[in-house]
Amino acid sequence: MSTLLETNDLTVEFREGGLGALLNPASARVTHAVNGVTLSIVPGETMGLVGESGCGKSTLGRAMLRLVDAKSGKVQFDGTDLTALDPARLLGFRRRAQMIFQDPFAALNPRLTIGDTLAEVFRVHRLCPSGEVAEKVADLMQSVGLSPDLASRRPAALSGGQCQRVGIARALAVGPELLIADEAVSALDVSIQAQILNLLTQLCAERHLALIFISHDLGVIRHLCRRVAVMYLGRIVEEGPTETVFSSPRHPYTEALLASIPRMAPDGSLPPPRLLGEPPSATRLPAGCAFNPRCAKAFDACRAGAPPAHRRDGPVRVACHLYTDDKLATHRPFAAGDH
Ligand SMILES: Nc1ncnc2c1ncn2[C@@H]1O[C@H](COP(=O)(O)OP(=O)(O)OP(=O)(O)O)[C@@H](O)[C@H]1O
Numbered sequence: 001m002s003t004l005l006e007t008n009d010l011t012v013e014f015r016e017g018g019l020g021a022l023l024n025p026a027s028a029r030v031t032h033a034v035n036g037v038t039l040s041i042v043p044g045e046t047m048g049l050v051g052e053s054g055c056g057k058s059t060l061g062r063a064m065l066r067l068v069d070a071k072s073g074k075v076q077f078d079g080t081d082l083t084a085l086d087p088a089r090l091l092g093f094r095r096r097a098q099m100i101f102q103d104p105f106a107a108l109n110p111r112l113t114i115g116d117t118l119a120e121v122f123r124v125h126r127l128c129p130s131g132e133v134a135e136k137v138a139d140l141m142q143s144v145g146l147s148p149d150l151a152s153r154r155p156a157a158l159s160g161g162q163c164q165r166v167g168i169a170r171a172l173a174v175g176p177e178l179l180i181a182d183e184a185v186s187a188l189d190v191s192i193q194a195q196i197l198n199l200l201t202q203l204c205a206e207r208h209l210a211l212i213f214i215s216h217d218l219g220v221i222r223h224l225c226r227r228v229a230v231m232y233l234g235r236i237v238e239e240g241p242t243e244t245v246f247s248s249p250r251h252p253y254t255e256a257l258l259a260s261i262p263r264m265a266p267d268g269s270l271p272p273p274r275l276l277g278e279p280p281s282a283t284r285l286p287a288g289c290a291f292n293p294r295c296a297k298a299f300d301a302c303r304a305g306a307p308p309a310h311r312r313d314g315p316v317r318v319a320c321h322l323y324t325d326d327k328l329a330t331h332r333p334f335a336a337g338d339h
Pocket of ligand 1: 014015031032033051052053054055056057058059060282
């Protein structure tokens, strides 16, 4: 199947330092938010993007939609290089890929009614004659489980779950082929989270939508996504079918992340966390593999150089020095101390 969205060696940096940094670029404080990401998604596919806070998930999602500019690398949507699009053609692309945000209240204009918020999308993108907008808005509201009676209300009169349904409706209005949902349920109560996840599953299936679902929550990713990409300090360290990655993680970071899900022992105690401390700052990346200072399996090569990003082990892609060609060629599973 042809690729819908593809990033190629994508890098995003944030430079800070005020006037001093403008006069002397070498003095700028540079955050390496996305560091050479190559990833693709096909039409109708659901992919989870998971990793600790600050690892670059949101920035990657935003760069995929050109809401933030890349420093280098490419983003291609259906064969078109987004990094080279002028503003007029970018507006056309915005119909095909949309974002859903974490905070449903903040994402809506508090002064506009729900009906006006949705009607604005039909008008800006000239999606239908103005006489049909009210009917389209009512249909759209029903498709996300909102009564059209709520059209006259403002966001403050809605619950968090209802606001997120409006956010989803606004994204769907333009008939996109790809949704990027950035922590779209993490601000909601658990019972409401399940309803919104079910809605997203249903909409993706009905409309053959591709979904990139950004989340800290491994349980949610497992429930929702066929494929998962695990991110650490700006890089994808492992990527593959969700069930394969979750049942036999290759990368020590994925392994530690999965082992960090709190599970109570029969005696009521909690096992010690497997992932200790915070990730290093994205302004000062460690030499070699970025995970090496926290990796229990690190050895000399991990400190000497970054691992190749595209090594395949069956259906899984892994960026780790433990997966050298000779180990993969002989199908020798690694173990601690097996270097
Ligand atoms: N506009 C910005 N200006 C400067 N630095 C930024 C900006 N946006 C993000 N960053 C930095 O880029 C890095 C990646 O941030 P990002 O928000 O993409 O991570 P994340 O994995 O989505 O985190 P979270 O799960 O907490 O949302 C962080 O170090 C963050 O502080």
